[in-house]
Amino acid sequence: MNLNQLKISVRLVGAFIVVAMVGAALGLFAIFNMRTLNDADTDLYERETVGLALVKEANVQRYAAVVGLRDAVLATSAESRAAAIKRIEAGRAKSLELMAQARQKADDAESQAAYAKVDEAWKADQNALDEVLKLLAASEPMQDSPVLQHLRDVVAPPSIKVGMMMTELTQSQERRAQQVSDANTALYENSRNVMLALIVVGVVVGVGLGVVISRSVTRPLAVAVDSAERISKGDLMQPLQAQGKDETAVLLRALESMRGQLVEVVGRIRQGSQSVSLASAEIAQGNQ
Known part of the structure; x- marks a missing residue:
């Protein structure tokens, strides 16, 4: 297309529109990249951070079941042994629940293969535990002794407290990661809204300036053309x-x-x- 065939006003306004559109395209590209980063950050939290926290907590619950097994073996009464076995079952169930939640966060083949290996080891571990529980059910509680009393009254409470504190620490870290992820999402949304507003303002201002400047140029030219025509006619x-x-x-x-x-x-x-x-x-x- 020959630009000389177009009016100056059309060319000026068109040029400003093109410049405004280029600026808008750059802004939209920046917003797209910001969204990609935000999605990656959210994915990092929801899959990796939360998944890791769930696996750690599942391991803590598994250790709680191991501690329950120790207490069941060292129990000096049927009541204390039954209470320890309940803690074993609770720890096993909670650990399985947490591992199932963590598995849902992993969708890549490598992670799924790792979870499959954990399942195999888990089955072997639980089969061995079931055998121990059967043996415990057929045996009498142990005779109380100073060593058992020391383990029960002195060693066990701090160990249980450490496990509880580690669980609280894991949950605290998870909440902190959630806050950081939410803050990043809020920052992205605010930045996106500001950039969209700036894009709209830039386009409007660009087109408006094109119209104003084209009029400031074409109006005097129109006067000059009109005067030249009048002069050519003798006016x-x-x-x-x-x-x-x-x-x-x-x-x-x-x-x-x-x-x-x-x-x-x-x-x-x-x-x-x-x-x-x-x-x-x-x-x-x-x-x-």
Whole structure:
């Protein structure tokens, strides 16, 4: 397309629109990249961080079951042994539940293969535990002794407390990771909204400037064209008003100067023709 076939106003506005669209495209590209980073951050939290926390907590619950097994073996009464076996079952069930939740966070083949290996080891471990529980059910509680009393009253409580504190620490780290992920998401959403607003403002301002600047150029040009047409038709009575110092103002002043000079030339020609007519009339009267 030959741009000379288009009006200046169309070319100017079109150029501003193109520039505004390029800016909008860059802004949208930045928003897309920001969204990609935000999604990656969310995925990192939901899959890796939460999954890791669930696996750690599942291991803690498994250790709780191991501690329950120790207590069941060292129990000196049927009641304490039954309570220890309940803790074993609770730890096993909770550990299985947490591992199932962690497995849902992993969708890649490598992680699934790792979970499959854990399942195999888990089955062997639980089969061995079931055998121990059967043996315990067929045996009598142990006789109490100072060593067992020390284990029960002195060693066990701090160990249980450490396990509880580690669970709380894991949960605290998970909550902190959740807060960071939420803060990143909020930052992305705020940045996205600001950039969208700036894109809209940029497009509107760009188009508006294109219209304003094109009018500031084309209106004086239209006046110049109209004046040139009037002058070509012999109308020299309409003066041109030029404002500003840009090229269109210079053009209007040049046209006004040309119009003024043409007025003077026409005036002199008219005056000369009148003088010739008057002289001719006088000569004609003298010949009579």
